[in-house]
Amino acid sequence: MQIGANSLLQEMQSLSGEIPAGGINTQIxxxxxxxxxxxxxxxxxxxxxxxxxxxxxxxxxxxxxDMGDTSVTLSDTVIAREKASVAFEATVQVRNKFVEAYKQIMSMPV
Structure with a gap:
């Protein structure tokens, strides 16, 4: 199944309306x-x-x-770690797609 960039963007925009203000996808x-x-x-x-x-x-x-700061909760820390992990995995996937596209372009006959 191929997902087009436009359909993915439209879906992200429609989903962004469902997230409360200040939600995860606000900056993105x-x-x-x-x-x-x-x-x-x-x-x-x-x-x-x-x-x-x-x-x-x-x-x-x-x-x-770890140092015992009472203003930081365990749940906030876990959420921040998961956000960073998801963002990094997405970045790795984008890099993999770029490498794949580069290889396809380089293997094209001229």
Whole structure:
């Protein structure tokens, strides 16, 4: 089953209306909606940067929890870690698709 980029974007936009304000997809939805006229390299760089921020936030929360900071709960730490994990896995999948596309282009006869 092939999933087109447009149908996936439409589905993400329709789902974003179902998530309460300040939900998980708020930042991602804003980035998707503000892509008109943007350079692909810049968008990719921003996406990788936000994955790095999620990972740094997760590590910070974990270390604060380990040190006994009472303002950080275990559930918040686990949620932050899962967000970082999902974002990283998505980034790896995008990279794999780029590598696959590159290999297909390079194997085309000229």
């Amino acid at each position: 939805t804003r980035q998707v909606n503000n892509t008109s006229g943007s350079n692909f390299g810049e968008l990719l760089s921003q996406a990788v940067g936000s994955v790095g921020e999620l990972q740094a936030n997760s590590a910070s929360m974990a270390s604060r929890l």
